[in-house]
Structure formats: C-alpha cells, structure tokens
Amino acid sequence: MNYDHILVRYGELTLKTGNRNMFVNKLKANLKSRLMPLQGYNVRANRDRMYIDVHEGADIEEMMSRIQTVFGVHSVSPVVRIEKELDAMKEIASKFADDFKDGDTFKIEVKRADKTFELDTFQLQQELGGHVLQNTENVTVNVKQPDHRIKVEVRKDAIYMYNRVLEGVGGLPVGTGGKTLLMLSGGIDSPVAGMEVMKRGVTIEAIHFHSPPYTSEQAKQKVIDLTKQLANLTNDIKLHIVPFTELQKQIHKVVEESYTMTSTRRMMLKVTEKLAHEIGAQAIVNGENLGQVASQTLGSMYAINSVTSMPILRPLLTFDKEDIVRKAKAINTFDLSIQPFEDCCTIFTPKNPKTNPKLEKVEYFESKFDFEDLIEEAVKNVETITISKHDDMQQQKDEWMDELL
Amino acid sequence: MIYLDNAATTKPNEDVIQSYTQMNTQYYFNPNSPHTAGVKIAHLIDKARENIKQYLNLNDKFDIIFTSGATESNNIALQGMAQMKKRFGKTILTTKIEHPSVLETMRALEDQGFNLKYINTTKDGKLDIESLKKLLNDDVVLVTCMHVNNIMGQIQPIEEISEILQKYPKVHFHVDGVQGFGKVPLNINLADSYSLSAHKFHGLKGSGILAITQIKMIQPIIFGGGQEYGVRSGTVNAPVNIALAKAMRQMNDRKDENIKALTQKGTEIRSFIEKYEGVRINSPKDAVPYILNVSFPGVKGEVLVNAFSKYEIYLSTTSACSSKKSSHNETLKAMGLSNMIIEGSIRLSIAPDLTNEQIEAFKDAFNKVYKEVKELLKYEL
Numbered sequence: 001m002n003y004d005h006i007l008v009r010y011g012e013l014t015l016k017t018g019n020r021n022m023f024v025n026k027l028k029a030n031l032k033s034r035l036m037p038l039q040g041y042n043v044r045a046n047r048d049r050m051y052i053d054v055h056e057g058a059d060i061e062e063m064m065s066r067i068q069t070v071f072g073v074h075s076v077s078p079v080v081r082i083e084k085e086l087d088a089m090k091e092i093a094s095k096f097a098d099d100f101k102d103g104d105t106f107k108i109e110v111k112r113a114d115k116t117f118e119l120d121t122f123q124l125q126q127e128l129g130g131h132v133l134q135n136t137e138n139v140t141v142n143v144k145q146p147d148h149r150i151k152v153e154v155r156k157d158a159i160y161m162y163n164r165v166l167e168g169v170g171g172l173p174v175g176t177g178g179k180t181l182l183m184l185s186g187g188i189d190s191p192v193a194g195m196e197v198m199k200r201g202v203t204i205e206a207i208h209f210h211s212p213p214y215t216s217e218q219a220k221q222k223v224i225d226l227t228k229q230l231a232n233l234t235n236d237i238k239l240h241i242v243p244f245t246e247l248q249k250q251i252h253k254v255v256e257e258s259y260t261m262t263s264t265r266r267m268m269l270k271v272t273e274k275l276a277h278e279i280g281a282q283a284i285v286n287g288e289n290l291g292q293v294a295s296q297t298l299g300s301m302y303a304i305n306s307v308t309s310m311p312i313l314r315p316l317l318t319f320d321k322e323d324i325v326r327k328a329k330a331i332n333t334f335d336l337s338i339q340p341f342e343d344c345c346t347i348f349t350p351k352n353p354k355t356n357p358k359l360e361k362v363e364y365f366e367s368k369f370d371f372e373d374l375i376e377e378a379v380k381n382v383e384t385i386t387i388s389k390h391d392d393m394q395q396q397k398d399e400w401m402d403e404l405l
Numbered sequence: 406m407i408y409l410d411n412a413a414t415t416k417p418n419e420d421v422i423q424s425y426t427q428m429n430t431q432y433y434f435n436p437n438s439p440h441t442a443g444v445k446i447a448h449l450i451d452k453a454r455e456n457i458k459q460y461l462n463l464n465d466k467f468d469i470i471f472t473s474g475a476t477e478s479n480n481i482a483l484q485g486m487a488q489m490k491k492r493f494g495k496t497i498l499t500t501k502i503e504h505p506s507v508l509e510t511m512r513a514l515e516d517q518g519f520n521l522k523y524i525n526t527t528k529d530g531k532l533d534i535e536s537l538k539k540l541l542n543d544d545v546v547l548v549t550c551m552h553v554n555n556i557m558g559q560i561q562p563i564e565e566i567s568e569i570l571q572k573y574p575k576v577h578f579h580v581d582g583v584q585g586f587g588k589v590p591l592n593i594n595l596a597d598s599y600s601l602s603a604h605k606f607h608g609l610k611g612s613g614i615l616a617i618t619q620i621k622m623i624q625p626i627i628f629g630g631g632q633e634y635g636v637r638s639g640t641v642n643a644p645v646n647i648a649l650a651k652a653m654r655q656m657n658d659r660k661d662e663n664i665k666a667l668t669q670k671g672t673e674i675r676s677f678i679e680k681y682e683g684v685r686i687n688s689p690k691d692a693v694p695y696i697l698n699v700s701f702p703g704v705k706g707e708v709l710v711n712a713f714s715k716y717e718i719y720l721s722t723t724s725a726c727s728s729k730k731s732s733h734n735e736t737l738k739a740m741g742l743s744n745m746i747i748e749g750s751i752r753l754s755i756a757p758d759l760t761n762e763q764i765e766a767f768k769d770a771f772n773k774v775y776k777e778v779k780e781l782l783k784y785e786l
Contacts, residue, residue: 216439217441218439218440218441218444221441221444339444340439341439401448401449401452403427404424404427404428404432404449404647404651405424405449405452405453405456405647405650405651405654
C-alpha cells in the first residue's frame with residue numbers, strides 16, 4: 001500500500017481547552033526533532049490531530065516507530081489521503097483488500113466528521129464494502145469480529161483511509177510542565193525516574209556527583225551515556241557534573257561512620273537544591289523507592305529530606321524492582337546501568353548504615369564543621385555538558401564497528 | 406592448485422583476515438578491562454553477538470557463546486545440558502554417524518552413568534525417524550544429531566525430529582550445524598542449541614559459536630573469570646570472535662549466490678563422475694551438492710588421495726578428523742557399505758569460488774587417475 005500520510009492522534013492533551021495550542025505546538029516541535037535525521041516529510045498540526053505528509057521513498061515504518069515514542073502521542077496510523085470522490089475511495093479500499101488472504105473477513109468502518117458529505121455512514125459502508133466484495137475473491141463481511149478493518153474518515157478537507165492503529169506512549173509533550181532537576185546516579189532507577197516525569201510533560205536537567213579519583217572516568221561516561229538515552233526520548237538534556245570529592249572526604253572526617261550515608265545524601269540534596277535554584281528548576285526528581293535500600297526507609301527519607309523545602313518527586317516510590325527493570329530495558333538504559341563501576345554512593349558505603357537515622361544526631365555531627373563553603377564551591381565548579389541525541393560520536397562508534405564486523 | 410577439501414576447512418576471506426589483523430593491531434584490549442578502551446571492545450563484542458543472532462534468525466530465547474570451535478561448542482552443549490538435566494532422566498540419544506566431537510562426548514557421558522542409545526540410520530545415511538520414536542521415553546533428556554553429514558553430505562530431517570520432540574518438553578535437542586550453515590536453509594529455532602565452526606565458512610580456525618537456549622541453567626565445563634555467561638571462562642578472544650562475525654556476515658550476504666554456485670558446480674562434477682564405470686558415488690542424490698563421497702572399489706582411498714595430489718588436487722579420504730585412523734568410517738559402515746567400498750572412498754568437497762577452469766582441470770586429472778588405477782578396480786562386488 002502506498003501511504004502518503006501519517007496520522008498522529010493526541011492523547012490526554014485533547015482534554016486541555018484554554019491552552020491546547022501550547023501543548024500542540026510543543027508536541028509538534030518534539031515530534032519534528034524526533035524525526036530530524038530522517039528525510040522526506042512535512043508536519044501539519046491542528047487542534048485535534050497531526051498529519052505528516054510523507055514524500056515518496058521515505059521510510060514510513062521508521063517514522064512511525066519514532067513517533068510512537070514521543071510523549072503526548074496517543075496513536076499513529078499510516079493513511080492514504082483521498083479526494084472526496086466515491087470512485088477514488090473504492091479503488092483505494094480494494095487496494096487495502098489486496099493483502100487479504102483466502103477466507104478472510106473484513107468490515108468497513110466509517111467516521112463522518114464532515115456531516116455535509118453527500119453519502120451518509122451507512123451508504124458509504126455499503127458502497128465501499130460492496131466494491132471490495134466484488135473485486136476480491138473469497139472474502140466476506142463480518143461486522144462483529146472481522147480479520148481486517150478498513151477505516152474511512154470523512155473530514156472537511158479530504159477522506160482518509162487506513163487499517164492500522166499503532167499505540168503511542170501517551171503522556172504529555174515534554175516542555176509543557178516546567179523544569180526539574182534529576183539526580184542521576186548511574187544505577188537502574190534514576191534514569192527510569194527521569195523518564196517517568198518526562199512523560200508528564202516535564203523538562204529535565206540532570207545532576208551527577210563525581211568523586212575523582214575514587215570514581216572513575218568510566219563511571220562518568222556511563223552517566224553521560226545514560227543521559228544520551230534519555231535525550232533520545234526527548235531533546236537535548238543538560239547534565240551537571242558536581243565535583244564531590246572534598247565534601248565526601250569531609251563527611252568522613254566529622255560524621256560517625258554509621259551516619260555517613262545519611263549525611264552524604266543530605267549534602268547531595270543541598271547541592272542539588274542550590275543548583276535547581278540556579279537553573280530555574282521547580283522540583284527535584286530522584287529514583288528513590290520505598291524500602292529498597294538503607295537510605296530509602298521512611299526514617300532515612302525524613303532525615304535526608306529535612307535539608308530542603310523544595311518538592312522532591314519520587315515517581316518510583318511504590319514500584320516493584322522488576323517493574324523498574326522492565327522500564328529500564330524499554331528505554332535502553334538497563335544494560336548501561338548494570339555496568340559495574342563504582343560511583344560516589346558505593347565507594348564510601350559504611351559497613352552498617354543506619355536504616356533509621358535520628359535527625360538530631362545527624363545534625364549534631366554535621367554541626368562540627370561548616371559545610372556551606374564546600375557546598376558553594378561544589379556548585380561553583382559544576383561541569384555542565386549538553387547531551388544531544390543526534391550524537392556524532394555515537395555514529396562514529398558505529399562506523400568503526402561496522403568496518404570490523 | 407585445486408582445493409576440494411572444503412568440508413575439512415575453507416580458505417579464510419581477505420576481509421576476515423583484515424578484521425582479525427586490525428583487531429590485533431588497533432583494538433587488542435581486553436573487553437573485560439574497566440578502562441574506556443576495554444569497554445569499547447565489550448560493546449563491539451555485544452554488537453557481534455547481536456549480528457550473529459540476526460544472521461541465524463534466532464529468537465530471543467537464544468544466547469550466543471563464543472568458543473574455540475564446534476568441538477568445544479558440542480562439548481559445552483552436551484556435557485552442560487546432560488549434567489543439568491540428569492535429575493530428570495538419564496537417557497541420551499544420538500546416531501552412530503555423528504562427528505567424533507559428539508560421539509566421544511556422548512561416550513564420556515555414558516561412562517558417567519548416562520544411558521546412551523543410538524538412533525538407527527537408514528541405508529542412505531538418514532536418521533531413521535521410526536527408530537527415534539521407538540527410543541523416546543520419559544527418561545530421555547538429550548537428543549543430538551548433525552544437520553549435514555560431513556562424510557556423505559546427507560541432510561538430516563531436523564524439522565521432523567523437532568516436531569516429534571515437541572511431545573517431550575524436557576528433551577534438549579542439540580544440532581551440530583557445522584557443515585550446513587549458509588549452504589542449507591534451516592530454521593535454527595527448531596533446535597535448543599546449535600554449533601558452528603568459523604573455519605568451515607571462510608573464517609579462522611580456532612573459533613566457533615554455540616547458540617543455546619536456557620543459558621542460565623547450563624553447567625559450565627570450564628571455570629574461571631565468568632566470561633561468556635559463566636559458561637566458558639577465559640579471556641575473550643576478541644579478534645577471532647569479531648573475525649567470525651565478519652565471516653558470517655559475508656556468508657549471509659552471499660548466501661543465495663553461494664547456494665546457486667555450489668549446486669551448479671557440484672552437479673556438474675557429480676554427473677561427470679557418474680559416467681565412469683566401476684566408480685561408485687556413495688552420496689545419495691538428495692544430499693547436499695557440495696560434498697561428494699566417491700569410491701573406487703579395490704583401490705585404497707589413500708592411494709587415490711596421493712594420486713590426485715600429483716596433479717595438485719587436494720581432497721581427502723572420508724573426513725579429515727578420522728582419515729588418520731585405521732578404523733573404517735562409521736558413517737559408511739552405518740550405511741551398510743562393504744569394506745572394499747569403504748576403504749576405496751574419497752571425499753570431494755567444494756567451495757563456491759571453484760572456477761570452471763579448475764573443474765575442467767579436475768576432469769582431466771580424474772581421467773588420468775582413472776586410467777592409472779583402472780586395472781585394480783573391482784567391478785563386481
């Protein structure tokens with residue numbers, strides 16, 4: 001079948017009324033950016049749906065699979081646009097039927113948005129169904145459970161015909177919901193947390209704590225690679241890498257060992273909050289899950305959370321680990337995350353971290369040293385990298401591989 | 406020189422050697438090293454595995470283990486699976502016409518207390534489906550068979566075997582695919598594991614793969630650093646693994662033209678030899694066209710190999726792996742051939758790049774050799 005358009009249906013954003021244009025424009029921009037490396041298309045959006053003109057020879061399947069992964073897309077169909085003329089419609093309808101096998105059943109489904117069209121729903125079904133029956137051998141109509149559905153939409157500008165509806169990821173277009181700062185550790189959870197908030201239309205920047213020479217360049221590269229995967233889901237993402245060595249050393253000097261983990265998290269949160277203010281983020285996102293590890297008990301969360309009044313979003317709070325793993329695999333971060341490099345959370349892990357730390361105690365230990373200067377210093381020396389999805393390095397990487405393989 | 410011993414080993418492709426050299430000069434890092442260079446190679450190996458799965462059209466149940474060749478692949482699959490399955494049953498089935506790397510492994514398992522039974526083969530060298538059906542019972546845990554016989558070129562009924570084994574879900578079905586890959590179509594997903602050697606498809610010696618399902622349950626036979634899913638420890642031989650992937654890619658790219666060339670050239674040689682009185686073609690008509698087993702009854706195979714060598718034509722007696730043993734070949738015996746036919750047999754195995762001039766030169770030489778040994782031929786057997 002020679003499809004000439006892709007039809008994109010919006011999900012939840014059709015519920016928006018006042019500011020729907022803003023959502024649609026954002027979705028259009030995100031979609032274009034997702035299709036950027038491909039050739040031969042033109043995107044037209046209106047309030048209810050989007051049509052992508054596909055030029056001849058363009059890879060329509062690749063386009064659709066890309067569009068499916070754009071947040072805010074409810075479903076996608078490859079369609080044929082037909083002038084509002086019955087003979088042309090008949091011809092295309094029987095082309096759809098070319099792929100039917102012997103003994104298959106089908107149904108014509110008509111949706112008439114343009115009520116002025118001369119034939120009504122029933123007449124159209126009869127005309128087109130009759131034509132297909134006449135021109136295709138050994139097929140019958142079954143209106144209840146057909147093997148194939150040929151869908152016909154009568155709209156103001158033209159008729160659209162299609163037979164496939166592919167599901168999109170849903171959610172809201174990224175960039176419509178404000179900005180957050182994601183604490184990206186390199187583990188399995190935090191990239192998934194980032195994905196989850198992006199799905200709600202939120203833009204993210206990422207922050208990572210790096211403690212050279214205790215943590216390696218590989219650990220840093222891993223976080224860069226993870227960010228790249230997230231960028232693949234949306235647009236460029238800024239990654240802020242915080243030099244954390246001095247703070248970490250100081251914590252170990254003054255805080256009792258069983259409390260170092262609690263204190264480390266508190267310092268990270270303080271740095272994150274400061275940076276969030278600087279970049280204009282309105283919330284912090286992390287991959288915390290209730291009860292997964294020592295720092296993720298309610299007691300720990302209380303003691304750690306006390307350093308900030310900024311909202312902390314924990315989209316994975318109640319997820320089971322296997323669900324998180326499944327999601328990580330779906331966004332291609334799992335294999336990166338399980339690479340075994342030490343990060344700043346694992347390198348100084350105390351033997352027996354407090355699972356129920358007392359806020360007064362950790363505050364007491366931290367009072368022995370003025371951490372503010374070190375925090376300022378860390379924020380000042382943040383290294384910011386913009387990670388783009390259209391990454392030339394990735395391409396180069398593949399080229400040398402292809403030559404050898 | 407006319408090389409007609411491709412079932413023993415093939416000539417490596419230039420591109421394959423180039424990948425191998427480049428790996429050794431530029432990308433010699435250990436993929437298990439934590440530094441960037443090592444990580445790069447680990448990614449490369451991952452991609453090679455993915456590609457290989459694609460070339461073999463494997464479903465997601467399969468994993469690819471790089472090995473030193475099909476002998477090791479067969480050993481890992483058979484020993485590893487037998488050990489894993491012995492709780493469920495102790496009977497293992499194979500045929501007498503398998504490659505030594507399968508037969509000897511199965512005998513070793515027999516020594517360890519497994520109950521080894523041989524599936525009969527028919528007169529033309531095919532696994533006898535009825536015999537398999539009779540041997541199957543609830544105690545059977547392992548069935549193994551080759552895809553294409555290395556001596557006769559007979560194609561085994563993998564599809565039928567697989568269908569029968571559907572009723573015995575605990576049976577692991579291993580296929581030794583060495584002589585078939587890229588030359589005979591097969592849906593490998595029908596098996597539970599599948600072995601390959603790179604040097605049989607214009608790759609390098611000392612490398613192969615095992616495609617296998619249920620990798621997490623298999624018992625390793627080599628212990629160490631946990632490479633290759635813990636099944637086959639030892640520093641990953643990245644250069645030969647990459648070269649293998651390259652050889653497979655080329656085999657895959659040229660599959661159709663290769664099959665066409667092998668069929669055309671094999672058929673031509675076959676119909677040429679058929680005309681000679683007293684010379685017997687042992688390979689059945691429905692065997693693969695690229696392996697041809699021929700007997701000059703009354704003349705020893707070794708004499709023939711030497712006679713052809715004089716004209717720089719290289720072929721072999723039976724298989725390379727057993728040609729130096731005095732025992733008569735198991736495959737030919739299983740086919741019920743007389744000792745004289747077996748002793749007088751040679752194997753010609755061709756590659757797609759055999760030229761028409763070479764075929765003509767071979768015909769010439771064949772004619773000369775025939776005249777030299779004609780008096781020794783025993784026409785009536």
